[in-house]
Amino acid sequence: MSIFLEVLGQADSKLKQMSQQVDNIRWMAENGRYDAALEHALRLEYNSERLTLLTRALPGYTGNPLAKVHVEKAIREAVPVEVGYTEQGWFCLRMPLLLPKKASGSADYIRGCLYPAMQRFFQDKPPIRYPECALIFRHVYNKDRPERERRDHDNIEVNIVSDIVALYTLPDDGPGVCNHFYCSAAAKAERTEVYVVPLEDFPTWLDVEENMPETGLPLSEYSGKEAEKHM
Structure with a gap:
């Protein structure tokens, strides 16, 4: 399997994990458990940072020589x-x-x-x-x-x-x-x-x-x- 597909798989796994975390945090907030919601929200924030790093690396694994330029442009805009x-x-x-x-x-x-x-x-x-x-x-x-x-x-x-x-x-x-x-x-x-x-x-x-x-x-x-x- 190519490194591109491997990193894509890691990003997909992280997205699914974050989706479940969002559901858990929403349930905690709706039931007034804000201390627990805060702890899980911080975990979600951590995973979002990891996902950002994975998706930033992903375009480069296509082998396109302009991938880095496009990623830097996206970072400036975002x-x-x-x-x-x-x-x-x-x-x-x-x-x-x-x-x-x-x-x-x-x-x-x-x-x-x-x-x-x-x-x-x-x-x-x-x-x-x-x-x-x-x-x-x-x-x-x-x-x-x-x-x-x-x-x-x-x-x-x-x-x-x-x-x-x-x-x-x-x-x-x-x-x-x-x-x-x-x-x-x-x-x-x-x-x-x-x-x-x-x-x-x-x-x-x-x-x-x-x-x-x-x-x-x-x-x-x-x-x-x-x-x-x-x-």
């Missing part, structure tokens, strides 16, 4: 990542999703969304290196999500994001260069925001965060003097 600079000159990226829990097996999914977006953003402009900074993760939850369903900051997979952001904005992400800060917020749409802020600007960022717009700060393609050149 998971648009915003990258740019705030008016204060801070680097920022926004992903329309929450980062997974640690050890969920879905880090490759985040890499597949984020790395191509960063490559495209910096392909015609030099990276800006922040010698001393705060690397900020702002986890934005839907306003209707119960407080108990928000994840503990130390249980969220941020390493893959830190590594990719550091590749373009920092000498490295070690403690001698970069301080990490995590916070949560509520809005209409869930997303993850990442900021790279010079250390001396961190108190200002905290003030700005208190009145952050629902959709996040406006972003531009260039920062500081580079922005003035392209106005």
Whole structure:
């Protein structure tokens, strides 16, 4: 059997498993068993991440040389990542999703969304290196999500994001260069925001965060003097 059919079979098996999970979760919710529904919903989320990885790999097994290009285009359309600079000159990226829990097996999914977006953003402009900074993760939850369903900051997979952001904005992400800060917020749409802020600007960022717009700060393609050149 070809590897294409083997992966297709794995995806089909995962779909059937998820369909049964959906039925189970619906029954639990209809009967008021929300604690159990939450546990099973997290399992469903894990399986959906695994299914995404399988389906992303599937086109490549057809042998078509353009498969990778088409997959990357589909990722851009399905998971648009915003990258740019705030008016204060801070680097920022926004992903329309929450980062997974640690050890969920879905880090490759985040890499597949984020790395191509960063490559495209910096392909015609030099990276800006922040010698001393705060690397900020702002986890934005839907306003209707119960407080108990928000994840503990130390249980969220941020390493893959830190590594990719550091590749373009920092000498490295070690403690001698970069301080990490995590916070949560509520809005209409869930997303993850990442900021790279010079250390001396961190108190200002905290003030700005208190009145952050629902959709996040406006972003531009260039920062500081580079922005003035392209106005």
